[in-house]
Amino acid sequence: MVPFLSLPSFLHKHLYQTQSNKERCFWALCLTLSLSVTVGLTLGFEYIGGYLPCSLCLIERLPYYSALVFLGTASLWAWFVKTSCWVRFLFLCVGGIMACSLGLAIYHVGIEYQLWPAPTSCGVGATRIITNANHLLHHLNNIQPPSCSQTPGHFLFLSFAGWNAVASLFYMLLSLFAASKGLLSKRKIT
Numbered sequence: 614m615v616p617f618l619s620l621p622s623f624l625h626k627h628l629y630q631t632q633s634n635k636e637r638c639f640w641a642l643c644l645t646l647s648l649s650v651t652v653g654l655t656l657g658f659e660y661i662g663g664y665l666p667c668s669l670c671l672i673e674r675l676p677y678y679s680a681l682v683f684l685g686t687a688s689l690w691a692w693f694v695k696t697s698c699w700v701r702f703l704f705l706c707v708g709g710i711m712a713c714s715l716g717l718a719i720y721h722v723g724i725e726y727q728l729w730p731a732p733t734s735c736g737v738g739a740t741r742i743i744t745n746a747n748h749l750l751h752h753l754n755n756i757q758p759p760s761c762s763q764t765p766g767h768f769l770f771l772s773f774a775g776w777n778a779v780a781s782l783f784y785m786l787l788s789l790f791a792a793s794k795g796l797l798s799k800r801k802i803t
Contacts, residue, residue, distance in 0.1 A: 632794040634691055637700045640791035641688035644707065644784065645681060651780055652677050658773070667761040668734050669721050673777055676714035680707045680784070704792035711785035718778035724761050725772055735761030 655674060658664045666674075687703035724731045759765065764772040771779070 632697060637691035637697065638688055641684050641691055644788060645684040645688060648677055648681050648684065648784065664765045665759055667759050669761045673714065673717045673721065676710045680710045683707050683710065701792050704788045707788040708785050708792060711781050711788060715778055715781035715785060718774050718781050721761060721774035722778060725764050725774060727762065731761045
């Protein structure tokens, strides 16, 4: 085994080396940029690509928006205040938010593969007989969101919800990695 690539050595360095303010700010800005690109891609698929999101897809965006607020606060805090405990706490919050996003994405993938039923808000609106012409025009102008169980398409064998699960897992692990850097730096090395 190559000594510089060993896992115990890497973990020891990661946990016991102190993290500088520039490094904390770097991780916060990298995560902020990555999450912003992900949100931008989803909005691009919706408004440019014409893919209408289902109601669960819209709910799955909320963790990204809230994580962006936490990461923006973490980057400002790391740059100006220079205390590591609050920045670490904000990274842990982002990790928890992304864990919730991962749970929502897995739930959505399960609905797409009919592993469990979709909630009632995810179904296509019930068809009803319309007898008034004004109601018909109003009904035609309203865009019905697609059902959560229908995938609009697959990219590299995964649906959009599947890619959301992959991205959420990646961002969760990355934020927990940034939060754990230097976690044991105040302790004596034995």
